[in-house]
Amino acid sequence: MAFIPTNTYPLLHTDDVFWNWEPLLQELLAQLDLKSIIFIGCYRRGTSTTVLDCPPTLLIIVNRKKDWTATCEKVISILKRRRLQMPAVEIVKIGFLEANDRTMAGDSIASSRNHYGSGTLGCFLKLRSPSSDDWRTFALTCWHVVVPPFVSLSNDDQKLIKNWNENGVSASIAKTDDVRRLLSLDHVTRLAYQEEVGEIEEAIQDIKDGRMFKIFKDLEVGDALELFTPQQRQRYDRHESELKKHEENLRILHERFQNDDQVLGTVFSGSGFKYKDLNLTKDGIKYFTSPDWALVHLSSCRQPSNDFD
Structure with a gap:
């Protein structure tokens, strides 16, 4: 069983943690020592190809090899206090130097202009070009991850970002110098x-x-x-x-x-900041969703993987 790959699936609406994720994440960020932690998320994880057979699992990805027992125990105590009884808390170690050009789903990425923060690479997608039928690999992340800090921008560049925030970025303008200059991403951050x-x-x-x-x-x-x-x-x-x-x-x-080897790629298209009503309700409360997204065209040297392990 140790050599069977682990599959990762999104949470289901029937999972209690689905509705409690935001406050849980905020408590984890406040209570845990975040040094060397590069990702915290919650998924259904397991070796089965059936999502229902893979239990909800709190996944923490770290970039340093050390004893993470105390962190694991603290997470479990937080889950118990919130009465979120998960079968597993999983801590996955990935070394910074060992990663080299390998880029994995769940890794930390950031705008090349952002020196003090980071976001999460969601996954990799293969999309077929309608004009050439060629398949290309893109990284998928959130729009807010690719937006550079405003304080580092000129007035003209701030106007560009505001326009993209409101209207998104289409593939037709993705090859412009402005997009390459302002919407490139780093991995490692x-x-x-x-x-x-x-x-x-x-x-x-x-x-x-x-x-x-x-x-x-x-x-x-x-x-x-x-x-x-x-x-x-x-x-x-x-x-x-x-x-x-x-x-x-x-x-x-x-x-x-x-040598700029840390550059992951540049934005190919993105949604900007938009909120939608996806009819998510619980206990009479409507939950609005911000499905902001960005597709990133990868640098040629990258070796993408959707495996967490």
């Missing part, structure tokens, strides 16, 4: 990049500040390595290996952003 750089730099400094490492370095400068015991030499070599690995990872991260 600059926020994640900055956090990862900070963690690596901290790890490097911790090694260099170590008392024994400083002693080892002084002996090395004095050409006195023969004074090491075999155990000390082994310890020194381990520190040196860890230091070189961290420094190489730091170089790779900087290089990716210097």
Whole structure:
């Protein structure tokens, strides 16, 4: 069973969490330590091809390998307090450096002009061109994810964004320089990049500040390595290996952003901000929906996947 792929489906209207998701998400965002958490969502997950056989599951995707037991227990306690008894809380780890060009549904993405926030890549779609019959892969996300922060824009660019917010972006204008310039997206995001750089730099400094490492370095400068015991030499070599690995990872991260390797693609079409009445009611209350969406034309180097695992 361990090698059977996990399937992911949307929640059903009959699921209690469907109607309680927004307040639940707000509590999770307030109560959890969000460092290294790149995605929180709720789906039906399981190995069955039948959606009813896959239970509602709270899915958390993280980009750092550590013990997430305390986070899992806190989530379970929140669910119990809200009387949302889910069969599973699933935490999936994906490494920033290990991801390389692989781009997965559920990953964090952001406007290339947004250095301090991020949104979620929903999934990948293959659509056939009506003119050529060629199939092309697009990323699907929400419109609010692709809109750049207004504070970073000129007055003319703000007018463009306001127009697109009201009227959307059609495929006919997606190839314009304005769209390429203002509606490009990053994966990995600059926020994640900055956090990862900070963690690596901290790890490097911790090694260099170590008392024994400083002693080892002084002996090395004095050409006195023969004074090491075999155990000390082994310890020194381990520190040196860890230091070189961290420094190489730091170089790779900087290089990716210097070469714009983080660019996921540009918006191909999008809805803007629109609210619709989809006749969703519960207990006499009508729920309006904002089905805002954006299709992103992917950079050629990307390796898209709809798998969370």
